[in-house]
Amino acid sequence: MSDLGKAIAARRTFAIISHPDAGKTTITEKLLLLGNAIQVAGSVKGKRGPHATSDWMSMEQERGISVTSSVMQFPYHGRTVNLLDTPGHEDFSEDTYRTLTAVDSALMVIDGAKGVEDRTIKLMNVCRLRDTPIISFVNKMDRDIRDPVDLLDEIESVLDIQGAPINWPIGMGGYFKGVYNLYTDVIHCYTPGRGGELPEDKRIEGLDSDAARELLGGDYDDFLEEIELVRGASHAFDLEAFLAGKLSPVFFGTALGNFGVREMLDDFVQWAPPPQPRDTTSRSVSAADPAFTGFVFKIQANMDPRHRDRIAFLRICSGTYSKGMKMRHVRLGKDVKIADAVTFKAGERVLVEEAAAGDIIGLHNHGTIQIGDTFTGGEDLQFTGIPHFAPELFRRIRLTDPMKSKQLQKGLQQLSEEGSTQVFSPLNSTDLIVGAVGQLQFDVVAYRLKDEYKVDAIYEPVNVYTARWVHCDDARKLADFRKKAAEHLSVDGGDYLTYLAPTRVNLSLMEERWPDIEFRATREH
Numbered sequence: 001m002s003d004l005g006k007a008i009a010a011r012r013t014f015a016i017i018s019h020p021d022a023g024k025t026t027i028t029e030k031l032l033l034l035g036n037a038i039q040v041a042g043s044v045k046g047k048r049g050p051h052a053t054s055d056w057m058s059m060e061q062e063r064g065i066s067v068t069s070s071v072m073q074f075p076y077h078g079r080t081v082n083l084l085d086t087p088g089h090e091d092f093s094e095d096t097y098r099t100l101t102a103v104d105s106a107l108m109v110i111d112g113a114k115g116v117e118d119r120t121i122k123l124m125n126v127c128r129l130r131d132t133p134i135i136s137f138v139n140k141m142d143r144d145i146r147d148p149v150d151l152l153d154e155i156e157s158v159l160d161i162q163g164a165p166i167n168w169p170i171g172m173g174g175y176f177k178g179v180y181n182l183y184t185d186v187i188h189c190y191t192p193g194r195g196g197e198l199p200e201d202k203r204i205e206g207l208d209s210d211a212a213r214e215l216l217g218g219d220y221d222d223f224l225e226e227i228e229l230v231r232g233a234s235h236a237f238d239l240e241a242f243l244a245g246k247l248s249p250v251f252f253g254t255a256l257g258n259f260g261v262r263e264m265l266d267d268f269v270q271w272a273p274p275p276q277p278r279d280t281t282s283r284s285v286s287a288a289d290p291a292f293t294g295f296v297f298k299i300q301a302n303m304d305p306r307h308r309d310r311i312a313f314l315r316i317c318s319g320t321y322s323k324g325m326k327m328r329h330v331r332l333g334k335d336v337k338i339a340d341a342v343t344f345k346a347g348e349r350v351l352v353e354e355a356a357a358g359d360i361i362g363l364h365n366h367g368t369i370q371i372g373d374t375f376t377g378g379e380d381l382q383f384t385g386i387p388h389f390a391p392e393l394f395r396r397i398r399l400t401d402p403m404k405s406k407q408l409q410k411g412l413q414q415l416s417e418e419g420s421t422q423v424f425s426p427l428n429s430t431d432l433i434v435g436a437v438g439q440l441q442f443d444v445v446a447y448r449l450k451d452e453y454k455v456d457a458i459y460e461p462v463n464v465y466t467a468r469w470v471h472c473d474d475a476r477k478l479a480d481f482r483k484k485a486a487e488h489l490s491v492d493g494g495d496y497l498t499y500l501a502p503t504r505v506n507l508s509l510m511e512e513r514w515p516d517i518e519f520r521a522t523r524e525h
């Protein structure tokens with residue numbers, strides 16, 4: 001294999017999916033600690049972190065949310081790990097969904113006391129769209145959690161995926177003693193109070209040993225029985241089923257105690273897939289293709305007030321980026337020389353010299369890049385599968401100062417291009433309707449319109465229940481629908497025809513009445 005081939009095959013690009021408070025931030029920090037990317041615990045920008053670098057971030061902090069996301073890269077056991085952070089708050093779930101299109105695997109963190117929670121279910125469904133392999137970490141073993149057997153059952157039934165325990169916990173809460181690896185026959189012993197450092201790996205070789213008997217004491221026989229039961233009743237790990245997204249290896253541990261995370265990461269970097277092929281409008285692109293290709297899955301505004309620009313996050317799908325190279329911005333049919341792509345190290349931007357398939361680079365965006373855009377070394381292809389989701393909340397925007405209409409248009413256009421909101425212009429009026437998945441998203445839009453575009457506006461309730469993108473191959477039928485349903489039709493920020501249904505009942509009536517028209521809940525680039 002060539003050096004480039006080896007470098008690409010060593011990449012592991014993943015994101016963490018979890019319900020808020022399950023421990024995503026904590027485990028991220030431990031992963032970085034293990035990867036030597038940070039020296040001490042507590043230096044990861046958490047939800048309430050001290051790193052305000054812009055007005056925008058001060059808003060995030062006031063509200064205790066993290067809406068920005070970044071990329072962390074670290075070497076581990078001969079692999080290059082790319083961890084993509086996702087916003088914690090569910091009002092920004094669309095960002096998270098799109099980030100999941102840019103990874104090759106995901107780590108699912110479950111709070112052992114709470115089990116599978118609804119946000120995890122939703123994110124899991126998004127992963128399933130591409131059969132993304134999932135590794136599971138049941139967290140908070142240092143607390144009294146639920147029966148591990150029940151948790152395993154819940155993962156299987158609620159998430160509809162086979163669970164293969166790799167290790168099994170010995171006790172929990174105050175009696176948590178460690179985990180027993182079902183495959184290596186090694187007990188990793190837990191020492192409390194070591195979460196802030198890289199814990200030493202205190203192990204006992206073999207369950208059938210004096211040391212194991214001593215550790216387990218009076219519980220030894222019960223534990224042997226439990227292990228028998230677990231082996232008999234659960235699925236065995238199967239790499240192929242894992243890579244097909246049908247089986248998830250399950251690890252137990254405590255992120256806060258930095259225990260079990262290393263064991264999980266050791267296996268994860270071995271098993272998780274290297275950069276996977278991706279579909280385009282013309283062909284499937286394999287990561288090993290020498291020509292550079294990539295797509296933009298996220299645009300982030302004003303991460304740093306010293307540079308009042310926006311960063312477009314691009315996932316490299318094949319080939320390499322090297323500083324100063326020429327890229328084709330396919331949608332615009334334009335070739336551009338890029339010498340200032342960046343990456344992110346501990347929250348700081350750094351210039352990238354070289355990056356390979358599987359890596360994420362940040363491109364400076366001065367208003368020309370949109371989510372879903374493809375960049376190549378010259379070929380005209382377009383990656384597919386980067387979704388927009390139908391918003392769930394809608395508001396009509398009224399300007400308080402009519403002179404600011406141009407700024408409003410510009411602001412909304414940019415905010416919709418970067419996926420911060422969706423904008424709809426009704427066919428029959430001059431109104432502007434914005435859509436979002438959550439209330440907080442409106443607040444951010446209002447804040448940014450005022451802060452960045454100096455637009456004061458009122459956001460009025462509007463009678464829209466949901467949006468559906470309209471599709472029909474028959475031009476005549478589409479024209480007829482357009483005429484008859486004009487009252488509820490809009491075009492969105494990407495110029496796509498959209499039906500804004502006033503009620504759920506109205507939507508089902510329309511679907512019945514117009515069987516040839518597709519009402520799509522997502523739109524893809």
Ligand code: GDP
Pocket residue numbers: 018019020021022023024025026027046088139140141142143253254255256257
């Ligand atoms: P996120 O919302 O998923 O990012 O969750 P955080 O990482 O911020 O964790 C939420 C809370 O759970 C914090 O108070 C953590 O200190 C706590 N926590 C995380 N992992 C553990 C763990 O293993 N054990 C215990 N007892 N608490 C934990």
